[in-house]
Amino acid sequence: MLSFKQPNHFQSLMVLQWPLSYLILFWIFPPLSIYLLFTSWWPLSALYFAWFFLDWKTPEQGGRRSAWVRNWCAWTHIRDYFPISILKTKDLSPEHNYLMGVHPHGILTFGGVCNFCTEATGFSKIFPGITPYLATLSWFFKVPFLRDYLMAKGLCSVSRSAIDYLLSHGTGNLVGIVVGGVGEALQSMPNTTTLILRKHKGFVRTALQHGAHLVPTFTFGETEVYDQVLYHKDSCMYKFQRHFRQIFGFYFCVFYGRGFRQGSTGLLPYSLPIVTVVGEPLPLPKIEKPSQEVVDKYHALYMDALHKLFDQHKTQYGCSETQKLLFL
Template sequence: MPRSKQPNYIQSLSLLQWPLSYLAMFWVLQPLFICLVFTPLWPLPALYLVWYLLDWKTPEKGGRRSTWVRNWRVWNHIKDYFPITILKTKDLPPEHNYVMGVHPHGLLTFGAFCNFCTEATGFSQTFPGITPHLATLSWFFKIPIIRDYLMAKGVCSVSQPAINYLLSHGTGNLVGVVVGGVGEALQSIPNTTTLILRKRKGFVRTALQRGAHLVPTFTFGETEVYDQVVFHEDSRMYKFQSLFRRIFGFYFCVFYGKGFSQDSTGLLPYSRPIVTVVGEPIPLPQIEKPSQEMVDKYHALYMDALHKLFEQHKTQYGCSDSQKLLFL
């Protein structure tokens, strides 16, 4: 794996604003709106509350993406920090819809975010006529302000109604599902390629029901940008992580990277290349009620295609020739 380069401060600050913007919305803007209720400016939070109630179902109906937000220059700085790139192996014809498996989850899913939630790596030019949506936890869309920010970037709810809507209204829609989910975050350790996939078959069933093509992807370098402290399953910390997941829907991971100064430790990720390789789509028939045997058949085809995709590109993007892709 290439050594981490020292990025410039603009790239580093741009990267920090991504998680900090969500924290600011949750811990600053929302309390501010509550405080405004008790001031002469009370109509502002009142109007937003009315808007929120009227707009409640939008996340389940395709969301509300913004070309302006997806083209913010700050995303280019984040892309250049690592850098992040996308590699197309086959065209995705816009007359079809697609369910794309995103692997691996990593800790913060930098590759999927830059490639599918922004135009920093030129998705629209790489796959003309395709509208990408990256699915995430449904409860994020219940949080005022944050929901609007997520939808502006083309992020959608991972709920079944939201995905069904996108796959049944027009063509050229691509829904990216991080199949391994938050459980895979604990597998995000440098020099490992372990995916939680063997029993994750819901995305295949959904694709069959809607006649959407399956698209395998693998993001090389996603698990290399942070070191993670791994706790034994019998430890108190692991039990706390499990409890945290049951409450909030994701794991509390202990990780570290680099600081602003050379050779220092901090929360900035290591600036190592991240490459998302998009594989050839797998055509699926449309079956309203697919049998388990049919789901198993196409799930096996998908796993085989993903394995071949990894093997074809692993040595080119930082993995050793002996590195194996493991399915849990």
């Protein structure tokens, strides 16, 4: 039976504000700014929207990260709630660019966001000279205010143009892609290690076109922090989830964890360790137009490297010796 530590209430509030901040920035700030256009405060909203349209291409051109935001003390409280940590297995040279596969997606990708979009776990000290980015849905960057918050933390658009820009401007850029995508969120259940990867090869093609090194990562504990209600594919709820994804780009997952009181059920994640293991980079040649055969070759090498990374560390971070990493 898993043993959950009891975080303090302030840590719990910090974890809760994580998703709530996105909801507030999405549902409240944009409508409020539009409302202000019809009040005496209209110049403030007008100035922001003018700047918003002038700044439209920034998310596709490296974004606008903020060291101040990435170092907020809130992130350290979230880190300590689980706790979250990162393990380096090999150095990353600032002379190269990297395309990093982030596995698994989990429900809210706590490990990926905390390790690569904040300095709570000391990324810059562990990987000096490397600038991390984490790619997410492109339409998030079309939402006023939300886009600025995401860029400040180091998130970027998962669009081809945004990733091409980062891999072709300067060196030392590490672009993380949650390769399994939102579909992998539905695979997120405790005691499961199932990745959607076999047919997802676009990231390998992109890495080849830029000569970027591929970096496998696996976050142990990511799928353990929430339970999820899974629905049969013929059920109305599953059909609703599919329609929801078609509209918003991600699944409406029904999940639950713990509440504020010990032993209660709620929307807080279980306070279990989350460890992101960053594997050895896989050098790739630069091929402007790689053939499918070449893409398949390096995709197979990447899957093999990821499999070895998982097997080498699984018993150390809560998996049994017999636990298998499954690729769909």
